Amino acid sequence: MTDRSPNGAAVWTRHSRLRVVPPVQPRKLAKVPFVELADGRLQGVVSSGSDIGRVYVSSIAAGTHNYNCSTNNNRPCGGLYGSPCKHLRALVAEAVVQYGVDRVSRYLRVEVPEGADLAGCLGGVHEPAPAAVVFSRFLRHLAYLEVPDTTLPIPELHWFPATGTVG
Numbered sequence: 001m002t003d004r005s006p007n008g009a010a011v012w013t014r015h016s017r018l019r020v021v022p023p024v025q026p027r028k029l030a031k032v033p034f035v036e037l038a039d040g041r042l043q044g045v046v047s048s049g050s051d052i053g054r055v056y057v058s059s060i061a062a063g064t065h066n067y068n069c070s071t072n073n074n075r076p077c078g079g080l081y082g083s084p085c086k087h088l089r090a091l092v093a094e095a096v097v098q099y100g101v102d103r104v105s106r107y108l109r110v111e112v113p114e115g116a117d118l119a120g121c122l123g124g125v126h127e128p129a130p131a132a133v134v135f136s137r138f139l140r141h142l143a144y145l146e147v148p149d150t151t152l153p154i155p156e157l158h159w160f161p162a163t164g165t166v167g
Contacts, residue, residue, distance in 0.1 A: 024096075024097060024098065024099060024100040025097045026097075027094060027097050027098055030047065031046065031047050031090055031094070032044055032045070032046050032047070032090050032091055032093075032094035033045055033047065033055075033138070034134075034137070034138040034141055035091060035094050035095050035098055036134075036137070037095070037099065037103075037104070037107045038137075039133075040061060040062045040063075041059045041060060041061050041062060041129070042059065042060045042062070042091065042092065042095050042104065042107065042108060043057070043058065043059035043060075043091075043134045044057075044058060044059075044091050044094070044095070044134070044138075045057055045058075045072075045134065045135065045138045046058050046069075046087040046090050046091055049086070054071060055071070055072055055135075056069050056070065056071055056072075056077055056087045057069070057070060057071070057072055057131035057134045057135050057138075058077075058085075058087045058088045058090075058091045059091075059129050059134065060084075060088065060091070060092070060108060060122060060124065061124065061127070061129075062107055062108050062109055063108075063109045064124050064127075065108065065110065065122040065123055065124030066124035066125055066126070066127035067084050067088050067122075067124050067125075067126060067127070068126065068127060068128055068129040068131075069084075069085050069087045069088055070128075070131050071131070072131055072132075072135040073131075074130070074131055074132075076128075080126050082126075084119065084122070088119070089119045092104070092118055092119040092122075093119070096118060101118055104118060105118055105121075108122070110122060
């Protein structure tokens with residue numbers, strides 16, 4: 001069995017219930033292994049630069065641009081000194097690689113002048129936010145990476161019936 005259909009699309013795309021949006025550019029996952037636009041925030045997991053066993057859950061709220069960065073067990077980042085830390089800047093940079101500057105700026109509701117750095121256009125303040133939900137989704141994401149390749153339905157990933165509405 002080939003991994004491409006006659007029209008050139010990957011076989012799994014024909015079996016998917018949801019449209020998969022490919023990244024704007026390929027991402028390197030070592031520094032920012034998880035980034036998402038969800039729950040009214042740009043949020044994700046960023047690796048520590050000094051400790052291989054530590055990760056930070058970073059987030060920026062849409063609209064207010066208030067930000068938070070803490071370890072997965074809610075210890076605050078030591079780099080938050082009245083402005084976004086390097087973890088938040090890395091998160092924004094990888095979100096732009098993943099989704100594109102237009103989509104990220106629209107989601108965060110920020111105007112980014114031509115040629116400007118998106119992170120430099122944000123003007124929020126530090127506001128504590130829970131890390132557990134984001135970190136839990138990251139761990140779930142990692143678990144799916146271990147699922148063997150298949151074109152068959154994976155029951156856990158099929159939330160909607162194939163034949164129509166339930167009722």
